[in-house]
Amino acid sequence: MSQGESSARDVSGLRDLVVAGAPQIVADLSGLIRIPSVSWDGFNHAHLDASAARVAELFTATGLFGTVGVYRHGEGAPAVIARREPVGNAPTVVLYAHHDVQPPGEETQWDSPAFEPTVRDGRLYGRGSADDKAGIAVHLAALRALATHHAGDLRLGLVVFIEGEEENGSPSFAGFLHEHRELLRGEVIVVADSDNPSTEIPALTVSLRGNVTATLRVRTLNHAVHSGMFGGVLPDAMMAFVALAASFYDAQGGVAISGLEGVEQSTSGEAPKVGHEAPLAQGVSEVGRGSVPQRLWRSAALTITGMDIPSVAHASNTLLPEVSAKLSLRVPPGMSAGSALALLKDHITRQIRFGATWELHDVSLGEPFSLDPSGPVVGLAATALAKGFGAEAVYQGVGGSIPFISQLAEVFPQAQILVTGIEDPDTRAHSPNESLDLRVLWRAILSEAVLLSELNRREISDLAEVRALD
Numbered sequence: 001m002s003q004g005e006s007s008a009r010d011v012s013g014l015r016d017l018v019v020a021g022a023p024q025i026v027a028d029l030s031g032l033i034r035i036p037s038v039s040w041d042g043f044n045h046a047h048l049d050a051s052a053a054r055v056a057e058l059f060t061a062t063g064l065f066g067t068v069g070v071y072r073h074g075e076g077a078p079a080v081i082a083r084r085e086p087v088g089n090a091p092t093v094v095l096y097a098h099h100d101v102q103p104p105g106e107e108t109q110w111d112s113p114a115f116e117p118t119v120r121d122g123r124l125y126g127r128g129s130a131d132d133k134a135g136i137a138v139h140l141a142a143l144r145a146l147a148t149h150h151a152g153d154l155r156l157g158l159v160v161f162i163e164g165e166e167e168n169g170s171p172s173f174a175g176f177l178h179e180h181r182e183l184l185r186g187e188v189i190v191v192a193d194s195d196n197p198s199t200e201i202p203a204l205t206v207s208l209r210g211n212v213t214a215t216l217r218v219r220t221l222n223h224a225v226h227s228g229m230f231g232g233v234l235p236d237a238m239m240a241f242v243a244l245a246a247s248f249y250d251a252q253g254g255v256a257i258s259g260l261e262g263v264e265q266s267t268s269g270e271a272p273k274v275g276h277e278a279p280l281a282q283g284v285s286e287v288g289r290g291s292v293p294q295r296l297w298r299s300a301a302l303t304i305t306g307m308d309i310p311s312v313a314h315a316s317n318t319l320l321p322e323v324s325a326k327l328s329l330r331v332p333p334g335m336s337a338g339s340a341l342a343l344l345k346d347h348i349t350r351q352i353r354f355g356a357t358w359e360l361h362d363v364s365l366g367e368p369f370s371l372d373p374s375g376p377v378v379g380l381a382a383t384a385l386a387k388g389f390g391a392e393a394v395y396q397g398v399g400g401s402i403p404f405i406s407q408l409a410e411v412f413p414q415a416q417i418l419v420t421g422i423e424d425p426d427t428r429a430h431s432p433n434e435s436l437d438l439r440v441l442w443r444a445i446l447s448e449a450v451l452l453s454e455l456n457r458r459e460i461s462d463l464a465e466v467r468a469l470d
């Protein structure tokens with residue numbers, strides 16, 4: 001039998017198993033949704049322990065793992081790691097998702113209770129139904145299918161890694177990765193926590209922008225003075241700030257900081273539309289130059305997200321001695337967050353006027369991420385997604401940051417990181433009425449099962465050559 005014939009037989013065998021396992025996985029996912037595992041400060045973290053324990057139990061029951069445990073780094077939230085060693089030189093695949101969720105928000109805005117899973121019109125509603133307990137369900141169901149289909153010939157090493165503090169910014173994640181890097185190591189990492197352009201079209205996320213956030217303080221006077229006595233002679237801090245802020249942007253509203261004006265890279269990708277929900281007020285135009293993917297995924301963006309200045313109600317006729325502004329600088333893939341920060345500092349040094357003094361404090365850096373779409377494992381994943389969804393996968397970027405992905409890339413630089421997901425445009429992750437389209441769930445499970453089955457017939461050394469399934 002050729003490899004093509006055995007692949008086709010695997011796909012149909014796995015599809016039957018996914019269909020047969022559907023009622024059980026919906027029941028298991030519903031059980032997880034009922035645990036209100038909110039990781040934000042101020043919520044009862046006993047629920048995180050309960051959800052980690054349940055996740056560990058579910059993966060233990062697959063019978064696939066040599067070790068399953070609940071771990072935490074310092075005061076961090078509990079995470080589950082299950083590990084099975086490979087046979088011979090078979091590769092090891094790490095499956096990531098997170099078991100914590102966002103708070104429910106206003107209960108009255110939910111059509112059914114946030115922590116009571118409810119199916120309506122083919123969608124499963126509930127907090128975490130998609131983000132990201134569906135990620136856990138995809139890994140679990142794919143592994144169940146794999147365990148049955150490859151009962152006699154499973155060579156693949158497998159790691160399940162289910163984090164418990166993603167929605168709270170993963171504060172102990174970097175330390176956790178270092179502490180448990182031996183248990184977590186593998187050649188391929190599958191992250192199931194992103195989205196798809198529609199319920200029909202699967203996506204692989206191949207780039208994420210990084211982020212620099214910092215507070216900029218600008219000072220011109222030692223104390224406030226009367227604007228009638230000194231206005232027109234002494235510079236106030238707001239005047240120095242607005243002159244500087246104007247220099248951040250060119251005439252089209254693109255970033256005008258030298259070195260950050262727009263990084264030209266050619267990456268294939270479906271052009272996303274700035275959709276009907278883009279809240280542009282009447283008559284207002286978009287900013288920047290180039291296609292939407294170029295601007296949103298591969299260019300810098302600088303936003304002033306808050307300021308400390310007197311409110312209108314408390315404004316008096318004085319020259320302000322000092323103002324502070326929070327800056328959020330999105331960093332294009334291919335550049336480090338540290339070099340973007342250095343370019344911002346250079347710009348401020350050159351553009352600040354009137355000799356105003358300034359400083360940046362509370363600086364935080366999140367690295368961008370990018371994956372070579374022509375890499376061998378990406379080809380396997382795209383083919384597996386096409387088989388699972390019955391539609392060609394698109395390679396997409398994301399304008400936001402997923403800091404934990406950059407941290408994974410940093411600790412495991414040799415691993416190929418595949419960012420997949422089960423969300424679609426109607427998912428409303430983080431909002432009331434979060435839901436999961438069950439057809440997407442089946443397609444995502446089959447895709448992952450097919451990918452694992454293909455990797456099961458590879459050696460580590462093959463992954464460098466193989467570009468796609470035959």
Ligand SMILES: [Zn+2]
Nearest residue numbers: 131132166193
């Ligand atoms: Zn998530």
